[in-house]
Amino acid sequence: xxxYDKCLSALDFHHPDPSKKDDxxxxxxSEKGKLVAYKEAKKCxxxxxxxxxxxxxxxxxxxx
Numbered sequence: 001x002x003x004y005d006k007c008l009s010a011l012d013f014h015h016p017d018p019s020k021k022d023d024x025x026x027x028x029x030s031e032k033g034k035l036v037a038y039k040e041a042k043k044c045x046x047x048x049x050x051x052x053x054x055x056x057x058x059x060x061x062x063x064x
């Protein structure tokens with residue numbers, strides 16, 4: 001969204017449709033494996049932590 005690309009640790013997976021979220025991508029990767037985590041990640045948009053917080057806060061001017 002904002003173009004941030006400096007640090008992978010500062011990026012989050014955002015579920016635009018929370019009703020389709022099965023679990024956290026990182027948790028699925030460690031507990032269920034790559035394929036399950038990949039399927040969950042496909043439901044997401046990759047955003048920086050600041051943009052992720054703004055999305056959950058409800059800012060209207062952000063679209064994913």
